[in-house]
Amino acid sequence: MKTALPNSTEAVHAGVLRQRPSHTLAPAIAQTATYTFANTADLERYFAGGDADPERQEYGRYGNPTVREVEQRIAALDRAEDALLFASGMAAVTTTAFALLKAGDHVILFRDVYRRTRQFVINVLSRLGVEHTLIDPGAFDQLEAAIRPRTRFALSESPTNPYLHCIDLSRFAEICKKARVKTVVDATFATPCNSDPIGRGIDLVVHSASKYLSGHNDVLGGAVSGSSALISLIRDLRSVLGGIMDPHAAALIGRGMKTLALRIERQNATGLAVARALEAHPAVERVFYPGLPSHPDHKVAAEQMRGFGGVVSFTVRGGREAASRVVDGTRVAAIAPSFGGVETLIEQPCIMSFHELSDEQLAAIGISPALIRLSVGIEETEDVVRDVLGALDALGGA
Structure with a gap:
């Protein structure tokens, strides 16, 4: 059964002080060290x-009232006891890992987690005596065997x-709790509007606040939510x-979060419309979007998500060159x-994220040179669909 997820009222008001100093409606930015x-x-x-x-601080590195207000709103949206903000999503991930691990410990990663997270565990934590195991996406038999x-x-x-x-969050939590292993889920793609990991038993939820939470591509930030005990650590x-x-970054993220539910509603709708249109286009080889019945995790996603998000990945016929032509052929979508x-x-992951890898190396990590990732914004749905289909139509017989 789906759990209740945040709505626009909570996105605007959760964690906000009922009466701010000087009676201002908008929060002041506490610019102090x-x-x-x-x-x-x-x-x-x-x-x-x-x-x-209880919120008083002595020095800016330990806390800030502007930052704290946004932390409390994120905690409320994630249904968590508390939350922390960081200068970037990677700072949230690395600090969380360092807080939970010591030399001789072991961590398990699903092998399709964010590339920089994998690199941190494989290249950095291993040098500090922390072992790791990579397992396939959603492979709970491998998870049980790896513990x-x-x-x-x-x-x-x-x-x-x-x-x-998309993994079955409840099953993930159940397996790990039985073994007294903490669970961490990066829910950046889902946001608190589409998914509720903590409500399904997950211990800690991480977000890159640079993405949907802020929503305007103008600020870096990261967040982690969970129990008071873990967040205190x-x-x-x-x-x-x-x-x-x-505090300036926190203010931008806090302002962006006020429209989070509205933006996600549009991006859910546009994402699904684009995915359906792509699946019907003859130049498209395959579409990856959990809202489509053709996606291998559609059943899990439909059961535990309110919407399927604004990112659609797809491969085109004609390989790397054809994919580049599609990317270059869009007019609404910016290459970024x-x-x-x-x-x-829009971007071609083999160039944007894995530019240093050969086609053989790309194949080894499951990245097709013909893969395109599209992140829809809040433009009119019809305009986004028309833009992508127009670029595909221009391929002709490619």
């Missing part, structure tokens, strides 16, 4: 834990990039590593990395 104390007694009371304001006494957490995305695999390490978000903003973006 440090905080003052009235006298020595005030300072000692603060360090003794006797301050009346060891020193396994501390398992990490997956849902949906994944670029093939939009990660917060302590964030204070040491220093990956806290700037990232996704989740108000503008439609």
Whole structure:
């Protein structure tokens, strides 16, 4: 059964102070690196834990009221006890991993998680004595077999990039809880509007706030949500590593989140319309979109998601050159990395994300040179569909 997901009212009001200083409707940006104390007694009371304001800080690396308000809204949308913001999505992932792991521990990754996350685990954590196991997307038999006494957490995305695999979140949580292994899900593609990992038993949810949460391709940020105990552990390490978000960035993300549900509604609709149109086009070899019955994870996605998101991946007939012609032939879509903003973006992953790999190396990691990833914005659905189909029509007999 689908769980209740956030709506526009919550996207606007969740976590917002009922009465801001000076009675402003919009939040002020607390642009400060440090905080003052009235006298020595005030300072000692603060360090003794006797301050009346539980959110009070002493230094900007430990917290900021502008950042904190947005953290509380993200926690509310994720149905979590607490949340933290970071300077980037990777800062959220790396700090979380460092907080949960030590030398000799073991971590499990579904092999289609974000490339930089894989690189961090394989190239960085391994040098620090942390072992890892890569398993196939949604392969729960491999997950059960991979768990060891020193396994501390398992990490997956849902949906994944670029093939939009969706895992059964409840099953993932059930297997790991039985073995006392923490679960981490990168829900950037889904957003709190389309998926509820914590409601299905997942321990920690990670977002690249640069994407749908902010929604305007103008700010970097990351977030992690979960229980108060786990978030407190990660917060302590964030204070040491220093990956806290700037208050201006937090303000931009907070403003963008107010329209999150509205944007996602349009992007869900456009994504599905584009996917259906692509599947019917003779120049398209295959479409990857969990809202289509042809997607291998459609049943799982339909059961646990409210919408299927705004990213559509597809391969075209004619290989790398044909894919490049389609990318170059669009007029509404801009050629750029990232996704989740108000503008439609298009890219060829073999060039944008894996430019240094040969075709043989691409094949080894399952990336087709003919693959295109389209992230729909909030333009009129008909305009986006027409734009992509027009670029495909121009291929002719390619």
